[in-house]
Amino acid sequence: MKILLVDDDNDKARDVSRVLLEAGVHDQRDIEHVTNAYDAAQALRRSKFDLLILDLVIPNTKTDDPKADGGKLLLRDINGRPGFIHPTYIIGLTSFDDARENSTIDFNRGLWTIIKFDRSSSDWIDMIRSRIRYIQSSEAATTAGANYGVDLAVVCALREPELRAVLGHDYDWQKTEKPLDPTIYWKGTWQDRKGNLRTIVAASAGNMGLVAASSLTAKMAMHFRPRVIGMCGICAGREGDTELGDVIVANPSWDYGSGKFSNGDGGSDFAPHPTQIPLSPTLRRVAEMVADDGSFLDSLRRSYSGSPPKTALKLRIGPMASGAAVRADDSFFEELAKANRKVLAVEMEAYGVFATANEMPSPRADVLVVKGVSDFANSNKEDSFQDYAAYVSSACLLEMIERHFSE
Structure with a gap:
């Protein structure tokens, strides 16, 4: 499983990486961490990722200040511009309620989820773990040829x-x-x-x-x-x-x-x-x-x-x-x-x-x-x-x- 983590907060990125590893991601090398939209775009043009975890407030480049709509604009580029290798799943992750509200329409359009990051709660951890289990089970079902029965x-x-x-x-x-x-x-x-x-x-x-x-x-x-x-x-x-x-x-x-x-x-x-x-x-x-x-x-x-x-x-x-x-x-x-x-x-x-x-x-x-x-x-x-x-x-x-x- 390959994961791209886009977040300019290194402490938060370490917390998310730890949760991913505890949830069953095999190796830290399976998690690529970038801090800005430009580096994320380069990664998404180069590799296929099973999961993109996207902070909503990110800078355009390493030298820029974070933008409240940085994650939303990157998502629009992924969906609207040629050259991107689309990740299989996308999760938005933010501590800011206003950023979440401003990005909801764009995430809903792609049927993706935004998770509230809050160190005082375990909800974000449970939701990430659930998504990792889902990806793993989907991969296992494909490999094993598992089929549904009734609709x-x-x-x-x-x-x-x-x-x-x-x-x-x-x-x-x-x-x-x-x-x-x-x-x-x-x-x-x-x-x-x-x-x-x-x-x-x-x-x-x-x-x-x-x-x-x-x-x-x-x-x-x-x-x-x-x-x-x-x-x-x-x-x-x-x-x-x-x-x-x-x-x-x-x-x-x-x-x-x-x-x-x-x-x-x-x-x-x-x-x-x-x-x-x-x-x-x-x-x-x-x-x-x-x-x-x-x-x-x-x-x-x-x-x-x-x-x-x-x-x-x-x-x-x-x-x-x-x-x-x-x-x-x-x-x-x-x-x-x-x-x-x-x-x-x-x-x-x-x-x-x-x-x-x-x-x-x-x-x-x-x-x-x-x-x-x-x-x-x-x-x-x-x-x-x-x-x-x-x-x-x-x-x-x-x-x-x-x-x-x-x-």
Whole structure:
């Protein structure tokens, strides 16, 4: 594996190199470090790199001062000018929030990721390690000739209402079983918009929660080797930022119970320290397409046979927290916001699906979790919109998958 690290901060570059070596890069000589855009361009014209880690605030040459848009301009040169040997993967890395915001569009255009570098947090370390594992597993799968099985595996928390909503879509479902496995699986097919025959499998866990969802995800990944693992169902939304019936696409997902308890003046205090797993850029793009398709969402709302919420159906992409239990507590979301201030939803399974899929052997699946808001996790919690939330979340998940495989 060959990596180009572009960063004018030598201390930061040493920290990143150490993480790369700990993550499985075999030799320091596999990491080429340059400090400016000119030297990076020369390297990218000379060699093929598996991964480019690009600081966003870099100088043009060794003698220049760093520029706030130096990394962004280099990325535009790589994409727009001839003579560059494109790296397989690109990661942006910055300590500066304004540089990140100014470069987001350019990185999204190439489906690349920007990571916040923060020595007080391990999130950037976890994300780099995850990318290195992904590259290594992709290389191993290519070498070994590993193949995917089905196109989509749908993990449902329960048979009612989640799995019932999925099986309500016409995929010519057939019941199937695996030896020594108590789970009942449903396999189906559909023809995508290009005329290709696609395959789907769906199942429900025996119980709600992270452990049950994780176990089912692992079994489906091993049995069926899906390209995408999807999950639909119900969640609690953040009142004021969501409406009942809204569909939430998890990005990122984390376990809100991950952290540390310590003794404080008024008793024990909890300091959250979660690993947040993002949605893949490719699936985020199709989620954004569906979110912008008002006619599809309006038609979906009107197609529900029961009584939908009074508000228009909206699809929102945002942070979703998972935990062992969901509380009916008016202050719950204020606590969750300590880990991610933009949190939109909370439920009991998504992180288990993301985390398990990330650790499975190759060929590894992407993950897409889509859930409908059935309550606000407050003292007025009630269940009247669960069927609607399951209905619209399953339809949105399948619409995203259809568009994903038809591009």
